[in-house]
Amino acid sequence: MLPWLPPSPVQFPSVDEALRDPDGLLAAGGTLAPEWLLAAYRRGIFPWYSDDQPILWWSPDPRMVLFPNEIRIPRSLAKRLRNGGFTVTANRAFVDVTAACAAPREGQPGTWISDEMRTAYARLHAIGAAHSVEVWRDGKLVGGLYGVALGPVFFGESMFSRVADASKVALVRLASAMSAGGGRLIDCQMHTPHLASLGARDIARKTFIGYLEEWLGCPGEGDSSSHRWTPACWSFAPLAGPASDSD
Numbered sequence: 001m002l003p004w005l006p007p008s009p010v011q012f013p014s015v016d017e018a019l020r021d022p023d024g025l026l027a028a029g030g031t032l033a034p035e036w037l038l039a040a041y042r043r044g045i046f047p048w049y050s051d052d053q054p055i056l057w058w059s060p061d062p063r064m065v066l067f068p069n070e071i072r073i074p075r076s077l078a079k080r081l082r083n084g085g086f087t088v089t090a091n092r093a094f095v096d097v098t099a100a101c102a103a104p105r106e107g108q109p110g111t112w113i114s115d116e117m118r119t120a121y122a123r124l125h126a127i128g129a130a131h132s133v134e135v136w137r138d139g140k141l142v143g144g145l146y147g148v149a150l151g152p153v154f155f156g157e158s159m160f161s162r163v164a165d166a167s168k169v170a171l172v173r174l175a176s177a178m179s180a181g182g183g184r185l186i187d188c189q190m191h192t193p194h195l196a197s198l199g200a201r202d203i204a205r206k207t208f209i210g211y212l213e214e215w216l217g218c219p220g221e222g223d224s225s226s227h228r229w230t231p232a233c234w235s236f237a238p239l240a241g242p243a244s245d246s247d
Helices: 034-042 075-083 094-102 115-126 166-181 205-216
Strands: 025-029 056-058 063-066 087-090 130-137 140-150 153-161 185-189 201-203
Touching: 034 115, 034 140, 063 205, 075 166, 087 166, 094 115, 094 130, 094 140, 094 153, 115 130, 115 140, 130 166, 140 166, 153 166, 153 205, 166 185, 201 205
Parallel strands: 153 185
Antiparallel strands: 025 056, 063 185, 063 201, 087 130, 130 140, 140 153
């Protein structure tokens, strides 16, 4: 039976108890308060659910990750970085990015990014834990991504494009800034061919959790430090500017 988490205290089962089918489903319940989300990410857990479901918490095995220095830039993307007319910023339009990520997409009946989720991540953004990368062309927001940054890890949540390759531009600039500043890993959560084409790969959940424990500390139940924000150890400032700067 799937464990049900009360609103307090903040406490998760071991990720080793996650289901194999569906892969990674760990628990239901709890809340989306900052202390819950921060404790979850430190443990390799994230929320993912639909409007008609309770909050569901996941930790899939394997885990798709991107090591920033391993990002692949196909020739067509390199050309678009040089000639696409894109400008990149960070944390300039967080609410707009989450709204764009939540918008209906062609071929998809709905979105998992509910108003409740957007509000929860806006709270994380307000305390400096959640961040957005925006891609602009001719003054219009055409792509971007958002996620949670803790220490050397960026936990990616969602990305969007309104023109070809705009979200890829955001990811390339993020990876470049992390590589330059000491960032170690971008969590992509679940396998997608799109991310695999850019160099992301699957690793065992045990390996992923080992990285988190090494870089963020090993959280113990009842340890209030596991609910706090650990600032990113690298700067988002270098992301800003013409996309071609990273080529």
